Amino acid sequence: MSLYDDAVLVLKEYEDQPDLRQTYLDHLAAHSDGVWKACGDGHITASALVIDPSRARVLLTLHRKLRMWLQMGGHCEPGDATLAAAALREGTEESGIEGLSLLPGGPVRLDRHETPCAWHLDVQYAALAPAGSVEAISDESLDLRWFAYDEVAEVADDSVVRLLEATLARL
Numbered sequence: 001m002s003l004y005d006d007a008v009l010v011l012k013e014y015e016d017q018p019d020l021r022q023t024y025l026d027h028l029a030a031h032s033d034g035v036w037k038a039c040g041d042g043h044i045t046a047s048a049l050v051i052d053p054s055r056a057r058v059l060l061t062l063h064r065k066l067r068m069w070l071q072m073g074g075h076c077e078p079g080d081a082t083l084a085a086a087a088l089r090e091g092t093e094e095s096g097i098e099g100l101s102l103l104p105g106g107p108v109r110l111d112r113h114e115t116p117c118a119w120h121l122d123v124q125y126a127a128l129a130p131a132g133s134v135e136a137i138s139d140e141s142l143d144l145r146w147f148a149y150d151e152v153a154e155v156a157d158d159s160v161v162r163l164l165e166a167t168l169a170r171l
Contacts, residue, residue, distance in 0.1 A: 003035050004028065006082045007044050010106060010123065016166075020110045024121050034121075037075040042119030046083050047073020048091030048127040049108070049163050050100065052146060055128075055171060058164060059135055060156060061094050062143035066115070069147075069156045071163060073122060074140075083107070087125040095144065096136025100127040109166045111159045126167040 001009075011024050027042060028034045035044045049071040050059040060069040072094035073087065080086035084102055091100050102125050109124045137144045149168065153161050 001081075003076060003080055003082065003086075004032065007035050007123070010083050014107055014110070017110050020112060023112065024110060024123075027121060035076050037118075040118060042121055043075070044083070045073060045075055045120045045122045046080075046086035046090060046125070047071050047122050048087040048100065048102065048125045049160075049167050050091055050095050050097065051126060051128050051167065051171075053129055053131045053133070057146040057148050058152065058167075059095055059097075059129070059144065059146050060152070060160070061138075061141040062145075064140050064142050067142070069145075069160065071124065071160060073124070083123050084125060087123070088127065091125075091127045094138050094140055095129070096138060097129050097133045099130040099133065101130070102127050103167070103170055105170060108170055109163050111163070113159060124163050124166075126163075126170060 008028055014021055031039050033039045063070050072091040074090045076086045107123045108126050111122045113120055135144050152164050
């Protein structure tokens with residue numbers, strides 16, 4: 001199964017946000033390259049909100065280009081077999097934490113947002129960090145920091161707050 005086929009399957013199985021889910025499916029139906037950064041009309045991205053082992057905090061990155069506190073995430077790459085694998089890869093690369101595990105049940109949320117380059121149709125997952133893990137800043141980050149749940153709204157935008165709320169409901 002290709003990444004494109006996996007994305008269609010994941011979105012068809014996703015039961016929340018029906019209008020936005022349909023927007024994603026329509027985009028993929030119109031663009032066979034809709035999972036790749038090269039798709040100029042926008043593209044699917046994958047992200048993961050990293051939760052600490054005690055389930056009391058989340059790890060956010062101060063994105064180098066956007067200068068915003070965000071969850072880990074980004075573009076799909078040719079080696080990604082699934083959207084879940086892309087989210088896990090991005091979470092691992094940007095957090096520096098090995099051994100992340102995605103929460104069961106598939107994506108937690110969808111979020112469509114415009115970036116300076118194109119529309120991102122983000123498929124958002126949540127991932128648990130293993131006990132004893134230590135984060136490490138990547139080249140894509142200006143900073144990396146753990147935030148208690150009640151601190152997130154003070155530093156991040158509404159999309160991250162909504163992702164956290166959906167993640168807490170899943171936990």
